[in-house]
Amino acid sequence: MSETAPRPRRTALPYLLVLPAVLALGFALGYPLVRQVLLSFQDYGLAQQFGRPPEWIGLDNYRELVTDEYLWRVTLRSLVFCLVNAVATLVLGVGLALLMRHMSKPVRIAVQSALLLAWAMPVVASLTVWQWLFDTQYGIVNWSLTRIGMDYEGHSWLLQPLSFFFVATVIVVWMSVPFVAFTVYAALTQVPEDLVEAAEIDGAGPVERLRHIVLPSIRDVLLVVALLQVIWDLRVFTQIYVLQQAGGSTHDTNLLGTYIYRLGIGGGKFGMASAVAIFMLVLTVILTGPYVRAMLKKEED
């Protein structure tokens, strides 16, 4: 990006202009981050919450966590959930974007409007709607499945962890597909038409055209979308928390986010919760590193 307006004159003005933003971020994010690192080295539980000074315990919280089988189960669960959701979202979103090019115009407009509607829905509102659709007694999903001859009358979807995660996945994917579909579709409109036609004249079938021309030309967008999806799906909180409140077993359905919440704010174990949170931050840094680096490179050009 070419910035014009170089002001050779040295002045304090730009520093004054960024100061409010820097202070706000420092107070609400920077300070808590430092505090959290410190907390993770402390024995900070309910007793400390009521005034007892916290005790420095070095790496004990981490040691306890690393040896805690439950944390690894939650981490593994989060990673699997993240992967399943990201893959499902990407497959459906990219597939829909590719198909959108071949739909007749009224169908395409209808699909795009519906995608926009789903995208615009507030998280909590979509959550309540899907809970209502999957309701045990009067839900339309159970009604439909029963109608086509399956035994789903009075079936409770949130009771079993596996079907709990199925419902959560449906909700997360439903909310995430529009972003992928729109972004990829926008990228697809940039693919040079004559290139595709030339390949067609050369006798390349649809699959070959897709593999050798269309997908390579939208590679960058696909990578960014995939990475963002992974990051977002690793930190799913609201959907899991709300479904847990609605009747899922907390112990068997915790992901990293809800685990931190229940450990810290629910259980008062702030030291331990901080250690898990740091662990989650490190995990995010590892996953986002490539994306940030790519963005910075783009920024420099």
Added chain:
Amino acid sequence: MPRPVRRSLKVTANLAGVVAFLLCAFPVYWMVNSSFLPRNRIRNPDPTWLPLGGTLDNYRTVFEGDQFLNALKISLMVTVLTIVVALAFAFVAAVAVSRFRFRGMKSFVVALLVIQMIPVEGLFISQYKMLEGVNLLNTVVGLSIVYVAAVLPFTVWTLRGFVSGVPYELEEAAMMDGCSRVQAFFRVTFPLLAPGLVATGVFGFIQAWNEFTLALVVMTREDRRTLPLWLSTFTDVNRGTDWGGIMAGSTLIAIPVVVFFLVVQGRMVAGLTTGAVKG
């Protein structure tokens, strides 16, 4: 040779389109539909597909309880405070990074990018402790502080694009005509930025209005709940769930967001790929 292939591709695509349309639109339709149905139609083994002869009772119930209005009041206060502060802070910062060159500018821009990647879940424990320490738990100001920090990076990032979009030559021309630098900025550039400010503000509104996690952490008292928190406690396993009422509440919360979203969507899609923003 490609003719039949093309034809069948088109048929497949259209079929998939119809399925996608139904899957995306039906839940939203079902929300609105159910919000107009009386209790005996909701609690019926067979679903009612159209809200014919519907009722506004569910909406009346929502408005009659003081909880909704209280949550609405808190949500509005938090949202407005967040947008005003975030826009003001972000605007001056965006001017700094797009109209000046200064040492540390690059680090600032990089920091914004990195901060956007931090998951709220990785920091809310210590944000809770921080707000507790300054007695701001369960306050509008406290929640707004963490919201401002949450939307600020994206807001600066987007506004920066809008400010750089206005050619500096315009300001220079005004300065040649005798304006001071500040005057030139406010008379020439600022009016051109209005659409950008509105779009960014609307986006901030959507973020703050929908936000759940931080609200859950900061607003622990029942009378301090924001709308999303109020809605999520509506579904309780122990009470018989009043689906009609919940759907009315969901519709009410969704309407402003959907309207605003449709207005700014085009402008913001590009921004979404560069900044990680999602509920």
